[in-house]
Amino acid sequence: MAYEHIQFEINDGLAILTLDRAPLNVLNIAMMKEMNQALDSIGEQPVKVLLIKATGKAFSAGVDVGEHLGDQVNEMIEVFHGIFRRMEALGVPTVAQVQGAALGGGCEVVAYCDLVVASEKATLGQPEIQVGVFPPIAAMVFPRQLGYKKAMELILTGDIIGAAEAKEIGLVNQVVPPEDLEEATQKLLKKLMKLSGLVMRLTKKAAVGGLLDDKAKSLEFIEKVYLKEMMTTRDAEEGLKAFLEKRKPEWTES
Template identity: 30%
Template sequence: MQDTPTDAPAILLQSEVEPGVAMLTLNRPDARNALSPALIRELHDAIERLGKDDTIGAIIIAAKGSVFCSGHDVKELTAHRSDPDGGKAFYRKTMYACSAMMLSIVMCPKPVIAAVEGHATAAGCQLVATCDLAVASSHADFATPGVNIGLFCSTPMVALNRNVSRKRAMEMLLLGEPISATEAKNYGLINRVMPAGSVVGEAAAMAHVIASKSRTTVAMGKAAFYRQTEMGLVDAYSFASEVMVDNLMTPAAEEGIAAFLEKRPPNWGND
């Protein structure tokens, strides 16, 4: 993470909620945890660093305050209207940086879980959709409201459309209205709805289970999942068959199958 002046709070906090589980907490509550370029950069750096950390098996993204993430910082975007090019260079840099950060979550070998206690809108909703799993408070809501201010949520659309049906995605994008946590679960945007205050605990419990698995197997499986979703049926089966062969050749599979046959817990040794 970048150096922060000693008199300024860190915009991204990192903690270990239990062995093998890291938590990244968005810490811009006064700005509704908006994704400023600095926060985008710090999230990207942290995800890449934790992805290479052999002691970590899963990552949780949470937030301080009543808003999980409100998307891009529109005040910051507006300030660049006075740039000589009307802000175009800044906008391009920001959007590409945000897209690269979202892709880093997908490509991270460690599963990433969103723990949503409040509102998740625009690129904040995109962040939830991008995470591998998501747990939300019953008080949380989700929206892609850009259309309401003349700015269609085109980049959030990419992640949204890969989580929910086409009609549901278009409804959210065209109406710009919030949906409840229960609706989000029914849409397929999130996995579980929990009472307020228990979201991080539930996410940690899920992360604990994931972290107890073979790191090699989970990393192979996550990478394969995202690759096959972009393929046609025949290519997907061919690709997945090769992944299964490669997986069977790993020490993890050898140990796991032996443990199953011998009726004992497997010893992954964190691979």
């Protein structure tokens, strides 16, 4: 199938989904629908590992801010979260290769992957709070991965961190010079592809189940807060519009 905003291929059990809306790979609804179509197309094919990477200077600068406004936000959330629901259902190990900025929704895609190889030039963060919203997926996975204190620091401040700090706190597995990123990723994939796909899927299932946590219910709860409580506020609308209009927001609610 031909895609406009992504590339997708399956080679000998390795599925490769490439974000291809350079230079910043901003995730709009059309692009995210293609990501979902690609993941759906895997079907019963014998895939062992899913690699998510990107063209251009950034992994992804996040979800299109303009598509957070009005009735579009409901479709945006449904399509965006569909990516993670499909990744969860697929059940195979997932690897992210991060060459540059992974911000907002881009950072959430990275955080949701099981393993992350990043360039020394990569930056990661969830700046959503600065435009009057919060990152739903990060709200779900950051406390599990980073611990509550660090998760809240990143989500509440919107700070953007470098690859070295991301590795230190457990958001990234490996950091390498930019020129070594592809080689390091391939080395990791080679290790994984030598293993039993079934055993890796069961191992991941056991590890996730061992958390004694229900991500489906968690995400459903977070979506309700996001859409029914936050997105109906004046501050959320003001923050998003201020970003699009390139001005400072004027908060009116406390």
